[in-house]
Amino acid sequence: MRHEPDMPLVEVNSIGKCYGKRQVLDGICMRVERGAATALIGRNGSGKSTLLSILAGLIQPTSGQVIYEDPKVTIGYAPEIFPGLKFTPEQYLQSIGRISGLEPLELKRRIGELMERFHLAAYRSHPMPSFSKGMLQKVNLMQSLLMQPKLLLLDEPLSGLDQPAQQQLMELLLERKREGAAIVFTVHEEQMAQALADKIHMLQGGRTVNQITGKEPWQLQRSAYIVCSGLTKGQQLSLASRPGFLSWKEVTEEFGPEHTGFTVKRSVSDDFLREVLGSGGSILSVEPGDGQGYTKGETAP
Numbered sequence: 486m487r488h489e490p491d492m493p494l495v496e497v498n499s500i501g502k503c504y505g506k507r508q509v510l511d512g513i514c515m516r517v518e519r520g521a522a523t524a525l526i527g528r529n530g531s532g533k534s535t536l537l538s539i540l541a542g543l544i545q546p547t548s549g550q551v552i553y554e555d556p557k558v559t560i561g562y563a564p565e566i567f568p569g570l571k572f573t574p575e576q577y578l579q580s581i582g583r584i585s586g587l588e589p590l591e592l593k594r595r596i597g598e599l600m601e602r603f604h605l606a607a608y609r610s611h612p613m614p615s616f617s618k619g620m621l622q623k624v625n626l627m628q629s630l631l632m633q634p635k636l637l638l639l640d641e642p643l644s645g646l647d648q649p650a651q652q653q654l655m656e657l658l659l660e661r662k663r664e665g666a667a668i669v670f671t672v673h674e675e676q677m678a679q680a681l682a683d684k685i686h687m688l689q690g691g692r693t694v695n696q697i698t699g700k701e702p703w704q705l706q707r708s709a710y711i712v713c714s715g716l717t718k719g720q721q722l723s724l725a726s727r728p729g730f731l732s733w734k735e736v737t738e739e740f741g742p743e744h745t746g747f748t749v750k751r752s753v754s755d756d757f758l759r760e761v762l763g764s765g766g767s768i769l770s771v772e773p774g775d776g777q778g779y780t781k782g783e784t785a786p
């Protein structure tokens with residue numbers, strides 16, 4: 486089969502999904518690139534898991550197309566809910582590997598490696614119904630990684646994992662990405678989205694509301710732009726040293742002399758506003774984002 490040189494691993498063309506009369510996905514387009522991670526974010530019920538299941542080929546879209554560059558691409562899928570099956574993790578992974586046609590020695594090696602990476606080696610022969618949520622999630626992730634898939638689809642991968650396990654998973658996923666795998670994952674934790682994702686795909690009510698590429702736009706998405714006046718240079722400097730400060734600029738042309746536009750993390754914007762007022766400054770406007778004129782490399786006064 487011949488492919489366009491810049492063809493992505495998977496191309497999603499305007500897909501829709503209906504359950505009965507209910508449309509849960511509508512006109513979704515996305516490109517899944519090799520060596521890159523896409524975070525699907527959105528509220529509960531926005532369609533993230535449905536989109537992942539469609540990418541995994543487990544359910545069919547009602548309209549549109551999902552085009553895989555290689556229809557035989559290996560896919561690893563970790564669903565949101567993983568059942569506590571009556572096997573031990575070793576038995577379970579053995580049977581998955583055998584069904585997938587992995588050579589026995591190689592299968593044994595991979596299972597051993599994953600058990601070590603996920604710190605589950607001591608429990609490899611324990612029955613899964615006795616496992617905690619976190620341990621089950623580790624088995625879920627291990628089965629998705631077993632075949633070293635080119636496309637890794639993870640539904641809330643951090644769910645149930647403690648902090649060290651989350652950190653280890655992140656390292657492993659960054660490794661997989663460096664090795665060229667494409668990752669699509671759903672996430673509620675902003676930290677993971679920032680650390681792993683090259684692209685953020687935001688869903689709302691089954692529709693794409695935003696697609697952000699790179700780390701900086703993601704940060705700006707969660708920022709507030711505050712235009713204020715009446716501050717001395719010293720007060721501006723003090724504001725610029727506060728946690729959550731991102732950038733500043735003089736905005737005399739737009740707003741008049743001695744007006745300054747501060748971009749800060751949205752999580753600290755209330756504190757920042759209080760500080761401006763407490764310093765005797767005036768607030769002219771507050772809006773989401775960066776005030777449009779943001780340029781890379783702008784620094785504190």
Ligand SMILES: Nc1ncnc2c1ncn2[C@@H]1O[C@H](COP(=O)(O)OP(=O)(O)OP(=O)(O)O)[C@@H](O)[C@H]1O
Nearest residue numbers: 504509527528529530531532533534535536565671
């Ligand atoms: N098999 C199904 N039959 C009918 N409706 C379904 C089915 N699966 C999902 N839905 C509905 O589709 C909508 C999208 O569900 P989906 O699980 O994809 O959302 P989500 O963004 O992953 O939510 P969450 O974060 O809660 O997992 C929801 O309203 C859900 O109730």
